[in-house]
Amino acid sequence: MAGLDTTGSNPDVSLLYDINGLAEDSPNWFNRIMEYVGEYGLVLTLVLVVVWCWWGARKRGTLDDAASSVAAVVWAPLAAALAVVVNIPIRGFVERPRPFRDHQGLEVLVDGKTDYSFVSDHATLAMAIGAGLFVANRKLGLLGIALAVAEGFCRVFMGVHYPTDVVGGFALGTAVALLLSPLAQAVLTPVLRAVGRSGRAGRLVWAGRGPAGGGAGAVAIAEPRAESAPDERDLAA
Structure with a gap:
């Protein structure tokens, strides 16, 4: 895929220049912020969203519900x-150079990128987290997907990826997160259920109260004691 032209006949390259051109027109301080956000900030934010989602999942009503939610x-x-x-073998197979190696005039905000371009690791990682969160929690999942899209935009803005590198990362991350989710749930749920029944570590899985085996709020209800039949001697008296 090397040697792509800059004349606009290739939509991928044309969109690359359109988005990256925003960096050339932006002040230096804004580009420095975008560099940090695109390289570290959005990924760290996604991690915080995962923690937030986990904190809520462990408060589900029963241990079984909490274990299933935390597994997701x-x-x-x-x-x-x-x-x-x-993505490692995919990159090695495609061997697509970074866009700034084949095209002149790009505003590159991050130095030292010497590996291959397709597909974007950042876009792959971000969308996998977003899609995985969507399975666990729809609202936080939509937030995660929005952050992943922002990550993809930043990678092109920074001049280190083609738009198709980002789209490929989105597809790969989504496929892995969704297609393997049922298998992951089947493996992780019983493991986390067992952790939830343990001592202090159980709080990592379930924050509810009550016996772990019977769910939150399970209370043992004592059966009423049967009254003994009156003794015949008492009746005779």
Whole structure:
């Protein structure tokens, strides 16, 4: 995919210059903020959203509900890590150079990017977390997906990825997070249920009260004691 032209006949390159051109027209302080946000800030924000989602999931009514919900949340970062690993052979197979190596006039905000461009690790990781969160919590999942889209925009704005690198990352992250989610749930839920029944570590899975085996608020109700039949001697008296 090397040697793409800059004349606009290639939509990928044309969109690259349109988005990256915003960096050239922006003040230096704004570009420095975008550099930090695109390289670290949005990923850290996604991690905080995962923590927020986990904090709510562990407050579900019963241990079984909490274990299932926390399993879905835990899968989000695990899916992101797995998707980035899957991307390693993809990058090696495609071997697409970074856009600034083949095209002149780009405003590159991050130095030292010497690896291949397709697909974007940042876009892959961000969308895997967003899609994984969507399975666990619809509202926070939509927030995660929005942050992932912002991450993809930043990577093109910074001049380190083509738009198709980002789209490929979105597709890879979504596929790994959603397709493997049922298997992950089946494996993680019983493990976390067992952790929830343990001592202090159980608070990581379930913040409810009551016996872990019977769910939150389970109260043992004593059966009424049967009154003994009157003794015949008492009746005779």
